[in-house]
Amino acid sequence: MEVRARAPGKIILAGEHAVVHGSTAVAASIDLYTYVTLGFPTPSDNDDTLKLHLKDMDLEFSWPVGRIKEVLPDLGSHAASSPSSCSSETIKAITTLVEEQNIPEAKIGLSSGVTTFLWLYTSIHGYKPAKTVVTSELPLGSGLGSSAALCVAFSAALLALSDSVTLDFSHQGWQMFGDSELDLVNKWAFEGEKIIHGKPSGIDNTVSTYGNMIKFRSGELTRIKTNMPLKMLITNTKVGRNTKALVASF
Numbered sequence: 001m002e003v004r005a006r007a008p009g010k011i012i013l014a015g016e017h018a019v020v021h022g023s024t025a026v027a028a029s030i031d032l033y034t035y036v037t038l039g040f041p042t043p044s045d046n047d048d049t050l051k052l053h054l055k056d057m058d059l060e061f062s063w064p065v066g067r068i069k070e071v072l073p074d075l076g077s078h079a080a081s082s083p084s085s086c087s088s089e090t091i092k093a094i095t096t097l098v099e100e101q102n103i104p105e106a107k108i109g110l111s112s113g114v115t116t117f118l119w120l121y122t123s124i125h126g127y128k129p130a131k132t133v134v135t136s137e138l139p140l141g142s143g144l145g146s147s148a149a150l151c152v153a154f155s156a157a158l159l160a161l162s163d164s165v166t167l168d169f170s171h172q173g174w175q176m177f178g179d180s181e182l183d184l185v186n187k188w189a190f191e192g193e194k195i196i197h198g199k200p201s202g203i204d205n206t207v208s209t210y211g212n213m214i215k216f217r218s219g220e221l222t223r224i225k226t227n228m229p230l231k232m233l234i235t236n237t238k239v240g241r242n243t244k245a246l247v248a249s250f
């Protein structure tokens, strides 16, 4: 069985950065998406590995599930329905798994995304073998929420194949999650964002999860419903920045 999830990027219209310190911000989703495809091998595939393919980045990772068990022996009973934070010991253990993959120096910035994947995957599906493919229309590190879209798309795909979400697999095309399922996606995505971002306010994963426009303050979300599409011209300066470092400097 295979699922494909997509999550949009965002633009913050007011309150960027100040939102980290409890001010109100307004954000809108944009029509550029990150896509995650997830599938489990069948027994006849004889494949006992967890695979991640970052297609646009031309990077492929593969971990034998036995190795994941060795490094992360204490996952306990993974519970898709109860999002939890990644402890510093677990981050250290996952970092070992990421370092063993020898990411080339020029692409080392992607390692936090890979760490986040391993945390979300093992928290929701434990030691199960799987194949995951990521593609994205979003530029990374440009303020358009690529990390949040990645976390939301990971969470949505992982939850779609868990017992916590019921989907109609005979349906062709995109399906929308219900409100309680979106809530779960958003909570897991926030836990993922914490790994990439350090101290996120949660606005990026929230607008990527619910779409449209939102007002956000200290974790409180107000959905702004508009039937009028908002036209925005976004210019890519191609000057990247690292949001984790920026937020930490305030």
Ligand SMILES: Nc1ncnc2c1ncn2[C@@H]1O[C@H](COP(=O)(O)OP(=O)(O)OP(=O)(O)O)[C@@H](O)[C@H]1O
Pocket: 034, 054, 057, 109, 110, 111, 112, 113, 114, 134, 135, 136, 139, 140, 141, 142, 143, 144, 145, 146, 147, 148, 150, 196, 197, 204, 241, 242, 243, 244
């Ligand atoms: N498609 C992707 N594949 C792998 N990693 C990704 C992908 N998209 C985002 N990431 C991870 O997110 C990091 C970029 O996050 P960062 O928060 O710095 O920028 P952003 O999310 O694009 O911008 P902002 O948070 O300011 O809106 C990358 O370094 C990488 O670790």
Ligand SMILES: C[C@@](O)(CCO)CC(=O)[O-]
Pocket: 012, 015, 016, 017, 018, 019, 020, 143, 144, 145, 197, 199, 200, 201, 202, 203, 204, 243, 247
């Ligand atoms: C810079 C910031 O305000 C938005 C990043 O897109 C950080 C955050 O709210 O987590």
